[in-house]
Amino acid sequence: MKQxxxxxxxxxxxxxxxxxxxxxxxxxxxxxxxxxxxxxxxxTIIAYxxxxxxxKVNIPMLFHxxxxxxxxxxxxxxxxxxEETRLSDQPETxxxxxxxxxxxxxxxxxxxxxxxxKHVRKIRGIEKIKVKALDSIMxxxxxxxxxxxxxxVWCYRSRNGYNLAxxxxxxxxxxxxxxxxxxYVEVEEKPPAPFIAYSxxxxxxxxxxxxxxxxxxxxxxxxxxxxxxxx
Numbered sequence: 001m002k003q004x005x006x007x008x009x010x011x012x013x014x015x016x017x018x019x020x021x022x023x024x025x026x027x028x029x030x031x032x033x034x035x036x037x038x039x040x041x042x043x044t045i046i047a048y049x050x051x052x053x054x055x056k057v058n059i060p061m062l063f064h065x066x067x068x069x070x071x072x073x074x075x076x077x078x079x080x081x082x083e084e085t086r087l088s089d090q091p092e093t094x095x096x097x098x099x100x101x102x103x104x105x106x107x108x109x110x111x112x113x114x115x116x117x118k119h120v121r122k123i124r125g126i127e128k129i130k131v132k133a134l135d136s137i138m139x140x141x142x143x144x145x146x147x148x149x150x151x152x153v154w155c156y157r158s159r160n161g162y163n164l165a166x167x168x169x170x171x172x173x174x175x176x177x178x179x180x181x182x183x184y185v186e187v188e189e190k191p192p193a194p195f196i197a198y199s200x201x202x203x204x205x206x207x208x209x210x211x212x213x214x215x216x217x218x219x220x221x222x223x224x225x226x227x228x229x230x231x
Contacts, residue, residue: 009114010049010062011123016225019085021048021065022077023152023194024224025099030148034100037071038107040115044071046101047111053169053178054125061230062114074098079213083194123230126167128182137185138198138207140166142219153196153221156229161188164223182231196221 015021025033025048036047046067051058072087080095091098104111131137137153144151144166154165165184171177193209197218206218213220 009110009117010060011230012062012064012114012117013230014227015063015065016227018046018065018068018075019083019194020223020225021046021063022075022085022099023079023083023222024048024050024063026077026079026097027150027152027222028148029150032097032099034102035075036104036108036111037067037101038104038111040107040112043067044069045111045115046071046075052123052167052180053171054123054180056177059123062111063224064111064115071101071103073101075101079195081214082211126180126182126231128184128231131183131185134164134185134187134196134207135198135205137164137166137183138196138219138221139200140168140183141196141221142198142200144168145219150220150222152224154226154229155191155223156226158186160186162186162190163229164191165229166221190225191223194223196223 038045044067045064047062047064050061050063052061072089074088074091076086076088076092076096076098078084078096141151141153151166156163163184163186165182168181168183169178170181191209193211195210195213197208197210197215197220199206199218
């Protein structure tokens, strides 16, 4: 049997912690995605699979982090009043969303291979556009947000501090199906909270970091803290 080609494996992206991973999963509002847990050496990995349109294909992305022990059956999450992320053996309702954890045993070959690959995999072909200030990023987030999706805002280290970035796919771009633009802004320090609250009318244009998404007067950017980015 021939060995699987490297390009068939998902592109691994390591996030800082479980909260960032679930914050990413919570950007979908039309369904509740599941997370995958599996042993990797002496650790347990929790992962979330997502795709990104690029050209005529969708690129599989494996977002993952080391799980706190012991891993249970659900991740219970809320961003109301104050963000809370914890493991539980039973689903909870009310202001919580419960993301099921699927325990894989043995470890899925395609996921383990993606994580243990010798070469750092990056996605080529993404056009990067630097913007002047965070307000441009949040206007884009606000325009992309609808009843089923809120685009994540990627946060990762740069030479001068941190970048906050949003991927925006331009569909039917010449002979390709989609060309992703990466709009990003440079900030000196890591954001102090997991969300960016934005309103174009409160105080003319109001932007602030916040620990919850409770105030309905604002639209929100969900910050996903990454160890490294994919471009």
